[in-house]
Amino acid sequence: MNNKKAPSDIPFYAAMWAAGGMYFVLIISLLYADASYTSVASIGEALQDKSIRASIWLTMQTCWITAVLSIIVAVPTGYILTRFKFPLKRFFDSIIDIPIVLPPLVIGLSLLILFNQVILFDKTIEQLCASFLNSLRSMLPNSPIFDLPTGITYKVPAIILAQFTVSCAFAIRTMRNTFESLDPRQENVALTLGCNRSKAFWKVVLPQASFGIMTAGILAWARALGEFGPILVFAGATRGKTEVLATTVFLEISIGNLEGAVAVSFLMVSAALIVLVMVRLLGSKKRVW
Amino acid sequence: MVSLQNISIKLGSFTLDQVSMEIPASKYCVLMGSSGSGKTTIIEAICGLRKIRSGKIIINEIDVTGLRPSDRYLGYVPQEGVLFSTMTIREQIAFGPLVRGWNKRDALERTEELASSLEIEHLLDRKPAGLSGGEAQRVSLARALASKPNLVCLDEPLSALDEDNREMACSLIKKLHHQEGFTVLHITHSASEASLMGDLVFRLSDGVLNPA
Numbered sequence: 001m002n003n004k005k006a007p008s009d010i011p012f013y014a015a016m017w018a019a020g021g022m023y024f025v026l027i028i029s030l031l032y033a034d035a036s037y038t039s040v041a042s043i044g045e046a047l048q049d050k051s052i053r054a055s056i057w058l059t060m061q062t063c064w065i066t067a068v069l070s071i072i073v074a075v076p077t078g079y080i081l082t083r084f085k086f087p088l089k090r091f092f093d094s095i096i097d098i099p100i101v102l103p104p105l106v107i108g109l110s111l112l113i114l115f116n117q118v119i120l121f122d123k124t125i126e127q128l129c130a131s132f133l134n135s136l137r138s139m140l141p142n143s144p145i146f147d148l149p150t151g152i153t154y155k156v157p158a159i160i161l162a163q164f165t166v167s168c169a170f171a172i173r174t175m176r177n178t179f180e181s182l183d184p185r186q187e188n189v190a191l192t193l194g195c196n197r198s199k200a201f202w203k204v205v206l207p208q209a210s211f212g213i214m215t216a217g218i219l220a221w222a223r224a225l226g227e228f229g230p231i232l233v234f235a236g237a238t239r240g241k242t243e244v245l246a247t248t249v250f251l252e253i254s255i256g257n258l259e260g261a262v263a264v265s266f267l268m269v270s271a272a273l274i275v276l277v278m279v280r281l282l283g284s285k286k287r288v289w
Numbered sequence: 290m291v292s293l294q295n296i297s298i299k300l301g302s303f304t305l306d307q308v309s310m311e312i313p314a315s316k317y318c319v320l321m322g323s324s325g326s327g328k329t330t331i332i333e334a335i336c337g338l339r340k341i342r343s344g345k346i347i348i349n350e351i352d353v354t355g356l357r358p359s360d361r362y363l364g365y366v367p368q369e370g371v372l373f374s375t376m377t378i379r380e381q382i383a384f385g386p387l388v389r390g391w392n393k394r395d396a397l398e399r400t401e402e403l404a405s406s407l408e409i410e411h412l413l414d415r416k417p418a419g420l421s422g423g424e425a426q427r428v429s430l431a432r433a434l435a436s437k438p439n440l441v442c443l444d445e446p447l448s449a450l451d452e453d454n455r456e457m458a459c460s461l462i463k464k465l466h467h468q469e470g471f472t473v474l475h476i477t478h479s480a481s482e483a484s485l486m487g488d489l490v491f492r493l494s495d496g497v498l499n500p501a
Contacts, residue, residue, distance in 0.1 A: 189365060193385035194359045194389040194436065
């Protein structure tokens, strides 16, 4: 009896590379299209524009605040979801994914309703926040808090809240993957060596999760940079006040300045590319992905 | 002395019911049993890492049943060593004593002493990545012994080692046991390891613990 020779591997490799390659080509084509529509002069011109510069500054501020807030929430949440068993755990886990799957406009709309229609202690949450900020202002008249806006909706805090609502879900997912990749027996050993839960977390778990924390922060930052829908609905797109780069693109298109819009888009693509390469480099070091 | 008095543990569909055992002070006890028989579960219960449904665990005449792992003052060497990847070997051996409030000089002296006994001095400034199985096990043992616990729980400490390393590890553990006089509970599924190491040997089979 003759043993059959295994068929060639070439069709398998060809099919895999063709499917993956097509999507890669699509993305590269989009970047090429943007690059061919703009020029260094247009980007320079955009950078000279006062409102665009303000928009870049506000984008950087809000993205960093969002990234920090996301890490502060994502680290404990990811840890709880990974290490502890509790009733309705799967339900809570699913709830956290809702901002990832919801259409961005719906998130903005939900935030708008939450702050302006839901009544707590006979006031809307917007009114409660405004009262809180006012009382802070009267207590600390000469502090930097004095410069804070008088409310949330259609103001800078709304941008941060809209970005945070989506970005934090991605950060939690990343932290969950990070903690899942760490051997829980390391904490057990730390407990037998004399640590309480808190010390085991700070001394043993957190140092090992550092790459994951950085990855989560960078992802949250990148997600915040690209956020548009919730910001448009909840914070508005007022030039020079609640304008971030994503809204700048929208505003430039709406006044017919396509070159300006593409130049700003190109700045965002460059920032996103740098951030995503950083994430991949960090991820490959610690196999978070 | 270590005494397990009628302890029962439920872990999903797996149950250990009314398990009792006594290990006299300073003795080397080996607990044998096939894979999945519950050996690791017993050691985790003794360390306070697994809740028991009923019964008592007594270590040196203190009922530790409800105590946290940190309050039981024992050493634990899990399977494969499980070293802290971000710390150097020196840092992880000194970790226990420092957490327990030793001054830094005493902790580092103890680290050097154990490193010398276990022949791992040359590894002290390295991180665990790239250590061989035998080296990782010796570091894990040094880390568990650093705070001078009265009881040391070894969960299959030799299972990942080749023949040469196993013999060396056996003699090092025995040497330290004689030097420091701690009580040992050593888990294995190897009969030859049990007869070589154990002053007394128990066998866990179908949830029942019997002297072998």
